[in-house]
Amino acid sequence: MRRGLVFLLPLLVASLAYLAWRSVPRPVASAATCTERAELGTSSQPVALEEAVPIGSSRAAPAGVLRFEPLPEEPSEIVVHLVDGVTEQPILGAEVFVLDLDEQDWPGTGFSSDLPNPDIEAELRARGRRIESDAKGELHLPIPRAWLAVMARKDGLFGEASVGFDSAPETTLRLYSSRTCVVRTRNRAGAGVAGVEVVLRRGSRGEFWRGLSSSDGEALIPNLGWLLAENCRDEETWCATVSDACFDPPARWFEVGEALPESIDLTLPDAQRLELQLETSDGALAPIGGWVSFSTRSSSGSSSVLRLPRVSSPRAPLVNGRALLARAEPGSWLDCDVWLAGEQSFSSSVRVSEAGAASTQATLRIPEYLQIVLARPLDANGEALANREFEWVSWAQEPNDDIEHDRQEGEVKSDAQGLLVLALARTDLFPNEPDDPDELAPQLAWRGVLRLRGPGQELESAPIHFSTLGPGATRNLGTLRLAPATPLVRGHVIDDRGRPLAHVDVGIEQLHSVDGQVETDASGAFAIYGSCPGGILTLRLDRYGYRPAHAAPEIRFDCGSSPDLTLELVRTGAVHISARTPRTLTRGLCWVLDDGVQVQDRELDRARESELVESEFDQVRPGSCRVRLENRFSDDAPLMVLEDVLVRPGERTLDPRLCEVDLSRFAAESDEPAPGAPKDEAVVLQVVDREGGAIPTGRLFEAFTCFRSDSVWRGGRVRIEASRSYAHYTIWSPGYCAWSGDCPERSGELRLEPAWHIGFVFEVPAALRKPCWLLQVVPHVVSSDFGSSGILHLLSPAQLGGDGQVSFEIPGPCEMSFTLQLIALDPTGTTIVEGLEPQELTDFFMPVPPGDNIWEIEVPPERWEAAEKALAGKR
Numbered sequence: 001m002r003r004g005l006v007f008l009l010p011l012l013v014a015s016l017a018y019l020a021w022r023s024v025p026r027p028v029a030s031a032a033t034c035t036e037r038a039e040l041g042t043s044s045q046p047v048a049l050e051e052a053v054p055i056g057s058s059r060a061a062p063a064g065v066l067r068f069e070p071l072p073e074e075p076s077e078i079v080v081h082l083v084d085g086v087t088e089q090p091i092l093g094a095e096v097f098v099l100d101l102d103e104q105d106w107p108g109t110g111f112s113s114d115l116p117n118p119d120i121e122a123e124l125r126a127r128g129r130r131i132e133s134d135a136k137g138e139l140h141l142p143i144p145r146a147w148l149a150v151m152a153r154k155d156g157l158f159g160e161a162s163v164g165f166d167s168a169p170e171t172t173l174r175l176y177s178s179r180t181c182v183v184r185t186r187n188r189a190g191a192g193v194a195g196v197e198v199v200l201r202r203g204s205r206g207e208f209w210r211g212l213s214s215s216d217g218e219a220l221i222p223n224l225g226w227l228l229a230e231n232c233r234d235e236e237t238w239c240a241t242v243s244d245a246c247f248d249p250p251a252r253w254f255e256v257g258e259a260l261p262e263s264i265d266l267t268l269p270d271a272q273r274l275e276l277q278l279e280t281s282d283g284a285l286a287p288i289g290g291w292v293s294f295s296t297r298s299s300s301g302s303s304s305v306l307r308l309p310r311v312s313s314p315r316a317p318l319v320n321g322r323a324l325l326a327r328a329e330p331g332s333w334l335d336c337d338v339w340l341a342g343e344q345s346f347s348s349s350v351r352v353s354e355a356g357a358a359s360t361q362a363t364l365r366i367p368e369y370l371q372i373v374l375a376r377p378l379d380a381n382g383e384a385l386a387n388r389e390f391e392w393v394s395w396a397q398e399p400n401d402d403i404e405h406d407r408q409e410g411e412v413k414s415d416a417q418g419l420l421v422l423a424l425a426r427t428d429l430f431p432n433e434p435d436d437p438d439e440l441a442p443q444l445a446w447r448g449v450l451r452l453r454g455p456g457q458e459l460e461s462a463p464i465h466f467s468t469l470g471p472g473a474t475r476n477l478g479t480l481r482l483a484p485a486t487p488l489v490r491g492h493v494i495d496d497r498g499r500p501l502a503h504v505d506v507g508i509e510q511l512h513s514v515d516g517q518v519e520t521d522a523s524g525a526f527a528i529y530g531s532c533p534g535g536i537l538t539l540r541l542d543r544y545g546y547r548p549a550h551a552a553p554e555i556r557f558d559c560g561s562s563p564d565l566t567l568e569l570v571r572t573g574a575v576h577i578s579a580r581t582p583r584t585l586t587r588g589l590c591w592v593l594d595d596g597v598q599v600q601d602r603e604l605d606r607a608r609e610s611e612l613v614e615s616e617f618d619q620v621r622p623g624s625c626r627v628r629l630e631n632r633f634s635d636d637a638p639l640m641v642l643e644d645v646l647v648r649p650g651e652r653t654l655d656p657r658l659c660e661v662d663l664s665r666f667a668a669e670s671d672e673p674a675p676g677a678p679k680d681e682a683v684v685l686q687v688v689d690r691e692g693g694a695i696p697t698g699r700l701f702e703a704f705t706c707f708r709s710d711s712v713w714r715g716g717r718v719r720i721e722a723s724r725s726y727a728h729y730t731i732w733s734p735g736y737c738a739w740s741g742d743c744p745e746r747s748g749e750l751r752l753e754p755a756w757h758i759g760f761v762f763e764v765p766a767a768l769r770k771p772c773w774l775l776q777v778v779p780h781v782v783s784s785d786f787g788s789s790g791i792l793h794l795l796s797p798a799q800l801g802g803d804g805q806v807s808f809e810i811p812g813p814c815e816m817s818f819t820l821q822l823i824a825l826d827p828t829g830t831t832i833v834e835g836l837e838p839q840e841l842t843d844f845f846m847p848v849p850p851g852d853n854i855w856e857i858e859v860p861p862e863r864w865e866a867a868e869k870a871l872a873g874k875r
Contacts, residue, residue, distance in 0.1 A: 064656025071574060071650050075169035080139035082152050085174035085229055090137035094154040097128035101147040104162045116212045119222045120160050124151040143168055158223045165503045178223035182263040183240055185213045192217020193268055195326050196242050201311045203237035225260055232256050237714055240264045243312040244327035245294045245334055246271055251311055253714055271327035273359035274352060278321040280473035281368040288372060288421045289413065290318040290340040294325060297333045302801030305809040306734050306794050308697065308712060328352045336364060342392055342422030343410030344370055351830045365834045369430035370423050375477040377420055377450060379459060380484060384418035385452060392422055394448035397533050404533055405444060428466055449531050452482055458529045460485040489539060489557065490527040491565035493520050495546065496649060500524030501569060504543040510535060532559040547572050550623035573622055573647040576654055577615045579661040587666060590632040593617045595625040603632060612660065622649045627658065683725065683743055685718045685750040695752060698733030701790055710790060732791050738811040740786045759807035759854040762800060765864050771829035775800040778819045779808055786812030810848050819843045824871040839867035
């Protein structure tokens with residue numbers, strides 16, 4: 001007995017000493033004392049899963065020592081590796097230019113989206129500074145205040161990228177074989193056409209380059225290879241086309257990866273110039289800025305045919321209430337989406353003159369509920385603020401309530417004379433009807449603030465109450481003096497060692513809305529300007545590698561108190577996990593870490609051979625956390641729970657309980673694929689017409705169990721990947737009937753039959769055969785028997801011809817309804833009268849059988865008279 005006590009006494013003393021050592025805060029170790037990762041597998045025994053404990057239980061640490069290693073200190077520079085984008089080999093001796101930026105999305109934020117894209121290489125050579133790479137082909141750049149644009153050129157290779165604080169400690173700039181490509185725009189006679197917008201488009205997404213043809217009809221695309229590598233990496237095709245308002249704009253398609261073209265020729269259809277002018281609701285000129293987006297209806301005339309989606313849509317800037325569209329198809333209808341300064345918009349339609357005129361003019365009237373407001377903003381000294389950008393913020397409040405409703409923020413600019421024009425939605429004068437007729441609409445008071453942000457100061461107006469403006473199409477506020485604004489909050493952010501912390505995102509939340517997010521500067525300082533109606537505001541801080549201390553309370557303050565705060569963030573830690581997994585798992589596993597505030601998860605990939613699978617949680621709040629092993633495809637109880645995993649600031653936790661966790665019990669019996677498993681082979685269908693000729697392009701509709709998708713196929717073939725073969729497919733091309741069915745078992749030929757057509761004849765009274773009346777038939781899909789009805793939704797209205805006839809292209813058996821409408825136009829017959837709803841003359845249901853059919857539709861005379869009288873009385 002005594003001999004046993006003598007033996008246990010030293011062990012008890014050692015245990016107490018170890019516990020005391022664990023309870024003492026430890027300083028961050030220097031980089032020289034880092035434990036090598038190679039020691040991870042030799043310091044402890046694997047932990048078998050049979051030792052797992054239920055939630056809420058704790059387990060003693062197995063054999064091994066709880067260790068920590070310091071995380072790397074924050075870098076002070078960014079190392080940029082210059083490599084060949086194809087071979088990944090380093091590039092030595094490249095010519096490099098860098099340019100300081102305020103925004104990452106350059107040149108998108110530095111140039112107007114209505115103008116051609118700049119030559120990035122020329123811009124950086126002209127505005128940037130030239131630097132040298134080292135002997136390894138690397139650039140060593142100090143972390144910038146915001147962002148840097150970095151360009152490198154080596155013979156025929158070119159690359160450009162934006163780097164910033166998030167790019168540290170190292171990033172890669174890939175250079176690609178690039179050269180200039182010439183796009184020639186020609187009319188049908190072969191002459192060059194100037195002023196044509198040339199765009200490059202991805203196969204299934206938006207445009208990535210825009211240019212303008214010169215006086216000789218040529219547009220130069222600089223560094224085409226680099227543009228394609230940066231924007232079409234996951235695409236199969238790309239095209240060069242023009243952004244005009246013509247029904248069938250020319251497009252040249254190319255496969256991604258094929259040899260770069262030296263030149264591209266585009267033959268343009270006939271078009272004319274469209275001059276568009278905006279009027280207020282009382283007929284006066286609206287001298288407002290903004291932009292107009294145009295879309296051509298898929299049918300101009302009395303025949304509605306199905307077409308592929310346009311690959312580009314033109315848009316034109318609004319300057320003093322006028323917009324100019326260089327090219328529009330004669331006789332077509334254009335749908336216009338108008339966006340006005342002040343973030344207000346409306347839609348309307350215009351008709352282009354018939355062929356023969358060099359240009360056409362049209363007028364769009366702004367709806368009555370949009371009021372145009374003019375003002376001349378002055379600074380605190382009474383000086384005019386000309387050619388300056390402002391922020392317009394508007395919101396609504398209920399009486400005695402601090403809640404903001406329908407808050408909107410937009411940008412507006414003053415002209416060279418200091419005049420500023422914006423549009424207001426006067427919902428206080430024209431309120432929306434409530435969904436429930438018995439429900440009382442809330443009494444909202446609308447107001448707005450005009451704000452100018454400049455370096456080192458911020459000027460803003462006093463709140464402008466809409467109720468003081470009164471009704472009317474236009475209101476002139478005269479001079480509007482702006483005064484220095486008081487920030488909602490300002491302060492400094494430091495780390496747990498008292499050092500200023502830059503690049504911290506600071507934002508304000510109130511009722512889940514965020515206002516005025518800013519970033520701390522090099523001294524850790526910030527100031528947030530804005531407006532709030534009252535109440536309590538909450539400050540949110542976000543920076544990679546730092547979080548508030550574990551016990552830190554929320555930062556809250558009263559609106560209007562304008563506090564000056566000193567805030568502290570502590571450096572986060574990391575938790576490292578390693579596990580031995582079999583080559584094939586019977587279930588999906590994931591690690592879950594919960595630090596009491598944030599929950600993170602990491603999927604567990606299977607190992608190759610007998611390698612360890614390592615996972616790491618970063619951004620973990622210092623303190624104690626819980627780690628779980630779960631089945632990620634079910635809500636079953638965790639397979640393993642580890643409590644009290646210690647996390648220290650700036651250190652990586654190496655807990656022996658999380659080292660080499662043994663997951664062998666989840667091994668599958670075999671790594672071989674199951675019998676009958678589908679092979680990884682695609683089905684390729686060659687699409688041909690009735691005579692066996694290739695059909696070059698069309699659409700593929702895929703219907704899966706829980707979602708649908710569609711895409712455009714080109715080159716006369718449709719490719720269906722084996723992994724997607726379980727869908728139901730519809731394959732169609734304009735002018736043909738659609739094929740619908742399950743994926744064929746093997747590749748082969750798919751033959752499409754010509755599309756059907758259905759026509760209607762109406763007897764139109766002579767009194768309605770005038771330019772100021774528009775008669776059109778609107779199709780509606782009821783059901784289809786050929787798979788996806790998404791094709792039929794491409795059918796647009798068709799206007800009656802002079803003979804009272806109209807026809808529609810039908811791609812397969814279906815049921816549809818058609819509505820004959822009478823629409824009022826202005827006296828010139830070019831614009832639909834705003835505010836007058838179309839009058840429905842008749843609505844008829846039509847099952848569509850195979851073949852071409854023409855049906856005579858009778859409209860009672862009294863229906864013609866009633867529709868004409870209703871519209872004439874409202875003009």
